[in-house]
Amino acid sequence: MHKLIIFDFDGTLADTWNSINKCMQWTFRDHELECYEEMLLYDLIGTPLVEMIEILSKGKGDAEQITETYRKYYTKEGHELTRLFKGSIEAVQGLHEKGYKLAVLSNKSEPGVQRAVKRTGLSPYIQDVFGEREGRLGKPSPDSFLMDIYPRFGIEPADCLMVGDAIPDLAYAQACGMPSCWASFGFGPEKECLSYKPSYIINDISELTDIL
Template sequence: MFSGIRAVLFDLDGTLIDSAPDLGGAADAMRTLRGLPSLPLDRYRPMAGAGARGMLGVAFGITPDHADFAALREEFFQGYERRMTSSTAVFEGVPQLVAEIVGRGLNWGVVTNKSMRFTGPLTQAMPLFATAGAIVGGDSTPFSKPHPEPLLEAARRLELAPADCLYVGDDERDMAAGRAAGMPTVAATYGYLGGTPDIDHWQPDARISSPLELLLLLK
């Protein structure tokens, strides 16, 4: 149970929204364009939180140090941009969670490593985010998670001390960023998790297996 919390900050992909169908679909379309067989969504889903790096790793088995990575990444970005709201949906329970947070007089916001090229249009297209007090993307500051600066920027925008904010995410870097920012952290174990995680190693202050469980942790 957390007390004294005045705002809840969330990661985006895998925590508030299920964007894996569109992320995976964009990468899989690149495979089929090249005559490769389609892969099932279940192959892409665990790595959806890693964005282009995760999707291209699944689709083509390449890493960012590969000579073709930059070109493939931009191709992926363009493909994702064309479809990023086609099949993306808010996780079950998230609208009720956000409504209850607002109803309790708390602020809320988003801190994601997704660049504002995608985060801006995506959040503007989804009614859920109309009440968000801060939306910080991966390029909103000079750093991205696990660096604490994006979380600190969100706290500044909300005019709150970091310790007044709770951070919820589905990746180890989310917990690391929260700790470094001086915020209590909650691991969303219903999210993508990055493959085969050891959540105990992440050292979250708490964990939830569904969005609405978060309400039980907020006094």
């Protein structure tokens, strides 16, 4: 039985395409970098940010400095453009009322995703929020489960469920030994995501309360 539900944020609970793309465009403009292909960015969402920027910039410029510029834009303009998917609040509230422990795990910076969860009104139902920070690897590495989530909740991987839309989410679940739920309405490519054999597939976030 699932006791802890771990949600990804971008493309799972929130529609962040506009915010990510706009902030990345402004960042590339400021650093005088050649514009990237939008579909490449779309496919990379969920990848750790520095790695994403290295790929988009084709190794040009200082990836760490470019990342800092992006984060400055996202802290203000990006959060203002972020919108939850219709039904996200209701789904999270419903699971909370059923007694599930709920967490958010993102490859965004930890302060950034914590602000996003608070700003979008999810905080009352989420027990903890984890993101990218120094000292551990992001998804798909199991570091966050071993170093943060298991010590915080004390729940074994088999009793958890990772809900996410992209390859890093499903690969993370596999690396941790936990079941997964693929949110097909997000950013992840269908063929590659299905290759991870998720335990559940949802086409709308509202379906989650029906299967749990």
